[in-house]
Amino acid sequence: MKALLALVAATQAAAPAADPVRFVTCPIYRDTDAGRKSGCWLADDRATGVRYDVSRAPSKPDWNYAILIEGRVADGEAGNPCGGVVLDPVRTSILSSERCTRHMLPAEGFPGRRFVLGKRVVKPASVARATPPGPYRDRTFRLFFDVDRDFLIYEYDDYLLDQAITWIRAAKPRAIAVTGYAAMDAPDASGQRISEDPGIGRARAERVTEALARLGVDPAIITTRWSTEPQPVADPAADGLVEPSKRRVDIAATF
Amino acid sequence: MFGAAAGARADHEPQRWWAPDSGRVFPARADYRDSTGTLRVLLEGGPMETEGHPFFTAIGPDGRACVTCHQPADGMSLSAETARGRWTATGGKDPLFAAYDGSNCPTLPQGDRASHSLLLDHGLIRIQRHWPPRDLSGKTVTPDFDIAVVRDPWGCNRGDYGPEKGRISVYRRPRPVANLKYLLAIGFAYDPKQGMPLAIDPESGKPMSGNLMADARAGTLDVQMRDAAATHLELTKHLTPAQMRQITTFETRLFVAQQRDVEGGPLDAGGAEGGPAKLETSEPGQLGSIGKPVWSEFAAWEKPEPGLSKAQAAYRASVARGAKVFREKTFLISDSAGINSPMGFGNPVRNACVFCHNMTQMGNDVAPGQVDLGTTNMPFADPMPYLPLFRITCKGAPHPHYGRVIYTSDPGYALTTGRCADVGKITLQSMRGLAARAPYFSNGSAKTLRDVVDFYDRRYDIGYTEQEKRDLVNLMGAL
Numbered sequence: 213m214k215a216l217l218a219l220v221a222a223t224q225a226a227a228p229a230a231d232p233v234r235f236v237t238c239p240i241y242r243d244t245d246a247g248r249k250s251g252c253w254l255a256d257d258r259a260t261g262v263r264y265d266v267s268r269a270p271s272k273p274d275w276n277y278a279i280l281i282e283g284r285v286a287d288g289e290a291g292n293p294c295g296g297v298v299l300d301p302v303r304t305s306i307l308s309s310e311r312c313t314r315h316m317l318p319a320e321g322f323p324g325r326r327f328v329l330g331k332r333v334v335k336p337a338s339v340a341r342a343t344p345p346g347p348y349r350d351r352t353f354r355l356f357f358d359v360d361r362d363f364l365i366y367e368y369d370d371y372l373l374d375q376a377i378t379w380i381r382a383a384k385p386r387a388i389a390v391t392g393y394a395a396m397d398a399p400d401a402s403g404q405r406i407s408e409d410p411g412i413g414r415a416r417a418e419r420v421t422e423a424l425a426r427l428g429v430d431p432a433i434i435t436t437r438w439s440t441e442p443q444p445v446a447d448p449a450a451d452g453l454v455e456p457s458k459r460r461v462d463i464a465a466t467f
Numbered sequence: 468m469f470g471a472a473a474g475a476r477a478d479h480e481p482q483r484w485w486a487p488d489s490g491r492v493f494p495a496r497a498d499y500r501d502s503t504g505t506l507r508v509l510l511e512g513g514p515m516e517t518e519g520h521p522f523f524t525a526i527g528p529d530g531r532a533c534v535t536c537h538q539p540a541d542g543m544s545l546s547a548e549t550a551r552g553r554w555t556a557t558g559g560k561d562p563l564f565a566a567y568d569g570s571n572c573p574t575l576p577q578g579d580r581a582s583h584s585l586l587l588d589h590g591l592i593r594i595q596r597h598w599p600p601r602d603l604s605g606k607t608v609t610p611d612f613d614i615a616v617v618r619d620p621w622g623c624n625r626g627d628y629g630p631e632k633g634r635i636s637v638y639r640r641p642r643p644v645a646n647l648k649y650l651l652a653i654g655f656a657y658d659p660k661q662g663m664p665l666a667i668d669p670e671s672g673k674p675m676s677g678n679l680m681a682d683a684r685a686g687t688l689d690v691q692m693r694d695a696a697a698t699h700l701e702l703t704k705h706l707t708p709a710q711m712r713q714i715t716t717f718e719t720r721l722f723v724a725q726q727r728d729v730e731g732g733p734l735d736a737g738g739a740e741g742g743p744a745k746l747e748t749s750e751p752g753q754l755g756s757i758g759k760p761v762w763s764e765f766a767a768w769e770k771p772e773p774g775l776s777k778a779q780a781a782y783r784a785s786v787a788r789g790a791k792v793f794r795e796k797t798f799l800i801s802d803s804a805g806i807n808s809p810m811g812f813g814n815p816v817r818n819a820c821v822f823c824h825n826m827t828q829m830g831n832d833v834a835p836g837q838v839d840l841g842t843t844n845m846p847f848a849d850p851m852p853y854l855p856l857f858r859i860t861c862k863g864a865p866h867p868h869y870g871r872v873i874y875t876s877d878p879g880y881a882l883t884t885g886r887c888a889d890v891g892k893i894t895l896q897s898m899r900g901l902a903a904r905a906p907y908f909s910n911g912s913a914k915t916l917r918d919v920v921d922f923y924d925r926r927y928d929i930g931y932t933e934q935e936k937r938d939l940v941n942l943m944g945a946l
Contacts, residue, residue, distance in 0.1 A: 241813075241815060243799065243817065245797060245817060247795075247797060247817075248797055248817060248818045248819060248822065249812070249816060249817065249818060250797075250817055251799075251813070251815070251816065251817045253813065270811060271810075271811030272811055272812060272813025272814075272816070273813060273814070274807065274808065274813070274814035274867065275801075275814055275815065276814065276867075276868075277867075308864065308865075308867070316815075329757075334655060334656070334657060336654055336655055336752075336753075336754065336757075337653050337654060337655055337656045337752075338654075338752070361809075362662075363662035363809050363810075364657075364662040364663060365662070365811055366659040366662070366810045366811050366812075369662070370657040370659065370662075373657075373664075374656070374657075419662075419663070422663070423663055423664050425667075426663065426664040426665065426666065426667050426674070427656070427664050
């Protein structure tokens, strides 16, 4: 609860954030051809009738499956590139148990967005990482996941993991505790129960432990744990989204 | 096919077929005629004696050497045309046609051409995989799918050769053994298709590129060599460390690319940078989208050069257009595991050929390139009654695009990982030296480069114009 209050306080201190938007629906692909990766993803909230633009999600929908949308209305994006109220930040989790009818809209005059590199892009292996400045103290890094997935999201989790390993290589902590969480107590969305598989916390923790080992961390200093009782966190990488912040792995380094 | 236009013939072409134990000197530079002009093979560091060299020596009982299926004239792969030539020249007695994998199945009458039809007509070698699968370290994997044999035209997926005896036979093209620094390059530390850092070689402790074999069953040249020696060469004892070092040293010195086109002349003229010399000196593993664009080797040809013949000018313009089509003509990619799942690009996603063929100068994937284009999976694969067909039933989560049941002629990467989500994924390969090594795709289902373009056009409903198709074919022939 303390963490939740801190998250709320941090969010309020920064700016009056829009209310969170959270619902389940079938995604719609709008084929705005503005070059590579330029198509739009739209999501209609059946309860309000509002069509949202969820294209800014780190992992995009699959038009064959329902998605859980979690986000906030963007503050200040100019124009209407896709034909929906822009959510940013936003997460879209594919709900594989619920099939959808594929639906694709033509551009209908909407320009879409030209592709630009995102803010969380991993550098090539050949590019030297700057050594994070010391002094080094106990520190926790976090990776965040889609519902019921342990997959490290491209241009999101890989970036966060790269930040973590760069610091770990420099700081050389004595021990690392990897804790994976399953969010089983998430509120319903669109009348549907959104409760993660209790085993996903363990799967996430074991995957991240393996990932750290592949990146050169001595497995002997890693302790792997899992929990089904996550609290939200005010980590900047969670972009202020409360429920997604619970679906995570903590990488806690101690000296 | 080999026209008489100026420059069509390679000067001083070496003998095309390289037999094991021939004792020839491997030259620093060799030019071979191929379907569109001249292929050039460079050996970095100068000529090499092959006498006693393990790549060229028949060290196993079947009379084969590595070079049998990795012929310099075929871009260090093996074309179906070359296989047919050997059949004719030797009456089917060449070690290439060894019963173990140079025939459709060892149980067939080996003197009959029909028993070798997959190699002769489609350039395919039999690959016998373990069932249940074994991972990169050789450990048995518990698969999350069942496999049943639906069609077995050659009898190599039943009885002693079937899954019930721990074996599955698939049929694949030999991959070119050249330009390996590109295929071994580590562009990024992470494999976005697996959502993990790159897998680590247990022997060296270093990350592996994941781009070596069609099903990624070997992550290093050492493992690949051991696998090939034990299967294709039927070697009952291991290669020695010294032999493996010799082979590795040789293979990593080889650079292969098209050097000259029969119509267009030299591919490194007029400001273009085609040919293998550039490959030898360039840095591998670069992502074209953030550096030197893929196939920008031909960017100088976008501007007409005065004084060229009409045919040469037209050819250069076509190759340059083909490179732009390759990079810029976007289409909707859908239901392709390794692209549309699970890495979060979305299904569908709009992009171009270069989305996956993204490594500068090579056209393979900088990330480990296991992708299901549908070349082996129904309904996207073309009819191939001559290949076996398997029914895969996913026991856990269904496949994100095919559902619970998948029909495939080659499960590909799934025969290494044991995951139904990987069925039909085949590792992207180098796009160099294509004109010398038809047919294409891992199962040889595209007899020509035009067939490759047509497959993609059908698969993704791209709508290439006739001109765009010709431009892409000319581009690929120039690589």
